[in-house]
Amino acid sequence: MFGAFERAVAVRYLRARKGERFVSIIAIFSLVGIALGVATLIIVMSVMNGFKADLLSRILGMQGDLTVYGAGPTLSDYDAVRDRILHVPGVIRAAPVVEGQALLSVGSTNTGGMVRGMRAEDLDRVPAVGGHIIDGNLADLKGDTIAVGATFAARAGLAIGSQVTLLSPNGAATAFGTIPRIKAYRVVAIFDTGVSDYNLGYVFIPLDAAQTFFQTGDTASDITVSVADPTHVQSRTEAIRAALAGRPVRVMDWTTSNNAFFAAVTVEGNVMFLILTLIILVAAFNVISSMIMMVKDKSRDIAILRTIGASRGAVLRIFLMCGAFVGVTGTAIGTLLGVVFCLNIERLRQWLQHVTGTTLFDPTVYYLEHLPAQLDPAEVVEIVAIALALSLAATIYPSWKAARTDPVEALRHE
Structure with a gap:
């Protein structure tokens, strides 16, 4: 040319x-x-x-790719539902969760936070937490124990063995008004998710301890699910709905909850x-x-x-x-x-x-x-x-x- x-x-x-x-x-x-x-x-x-x-x-590593809710405020047969979800191809993790808000108090430090109750083995498989423990061990998350974020630990001066008090506004009703529930937990693990908001506002306690603290009985708030390919989560969402057909549940994936x-x-x-x-x-x-x-x-x-x-x-x-x-x-x-x-x-x-x-x-x-x-x-x-x-x-x-x-x-x- x-x-x-x-x-x-x-x-x-x-x-x-x-x-x-x-x-x-x-x-x-x-x-x-x-x-x-x-x-x-x-x-x-x-x-x-x-x-x-x-x-x-980071968001999906903490919250899961999709969430299964019960028809009511809680999910009673959560273990049976989890087992059926785990048999769906492409699902790599499913864990029952009891979740609620509480006031986190350590001495003069007080802040609102999200309390999530999970079994220690399930929490260890949460990518944002299990692989980012900077102190302590999640295997010790039993009984009245708690895992806290690095930002909250630094702000409140916490170390392994320190005490964190949780206060829930939904307490027992008495003649003198509602008395908030108060419970102290011992710190056994400190995690660093890499997201400041999560490190400050999220704490984890054992599943049975959360059921007792929030008085939910033998139920779960929801089941968090992780899939192999989060970018194509819609197909897994439909598969899970089909696997749970006949059960009164709601399935919501991240494309809906975080779409905006x-x-x-x-x-x-x-x-x-x-x-x-x-x-x-x-x-x-x-x-x-x-x-x-x-x-x-x-x-x-x-x-x-x-x-x-x-x-x-x-x-x-x-x-x-x-x-x-x-x-x-x-x-x-x-x-x-x-x-x-x-x-x-x-x-x-x-x-x-x-x-x-x-x-x-x-x-x-x-x-x-x-x-x-x-x-x-x-x-x-x-x-x-x-x-x-x-x-x-x-x-x-x-x-x-x-x-x-x-x-x-x-x-x-x-």
Whole structure:
């Protein structure tokens, strides 16, 4: 498509000579603009993807992929229901839970929290808790014992063996009013889920202790279920409904219970993609301006080329190659920069925190304790394709104008 003569002329035009450096500088700025636009788009979209994936894994790691509720406030035959759920293909974990709110009190520290009663073996299989015990042992979660989050333990000064008092507002009614239930529990484990809200507001006690504290009898609030592929949880939800047909239960998966939250994150990612694509579009306009200036500057050369036999198509291809070089080189540099940055983003964050002495990613504000980044190859290819398409499209009009140059008019005043 491009002959040796056309390539040689294009390379010569890209090398600035004395008196032509201004045009070359404009082309360099265009290249840098495209590179920065591509890199920024890759970095931001990778962080958005990582944020969504990490948030999803942490939320589902604590709450489960779907939940089975009874027809009433509690579920009586929870062990039989759990056994039937575990026989559904794709289900990897099912655990009965007794859940309720209570006031957590340690000395002068008082905070509201969610109390979840679970068997120790079931809690050990909860990804966000069982694999993140920083002190103590979940095997000791028996009787009047409790497992607390790292944030709450640090705030209240708790250690293994400390006492935590739970106060429930739903107490016994007497002639003097309702007396709240109060019970002290010994700390046997401290966990760190990586989510500040969970570390502060969630505590775990044995299932039978929760049944006694909340006075639910031999029932459970619900059964939390985890599946092998949370992204396709709807099919497992239908399978569980079919397995529990005839029983008065309700099944709700994470796409329903957290749909608004994750939909908002998805919309935000799409909007960010559109906004940051404008950076590449602006750089493409710079390519147009630099190419128009180059055509204007090279009008005499174009006329000479035409008079010695170069066709309009040859002139068109020469300037297409000049513009394509800027677009392709800028896109390649930006892609490399964006990928390398994403692969080392957490190291860069820690280095900047060390150098500046400030917290760049406060977990109490941003919900997560590190800066995640997840490169999506398909998304990177899409970004590269958009950048190449915009930058190459920007060269069409200036190249067409160069090919339409009239040699007689260009050389009239020479």
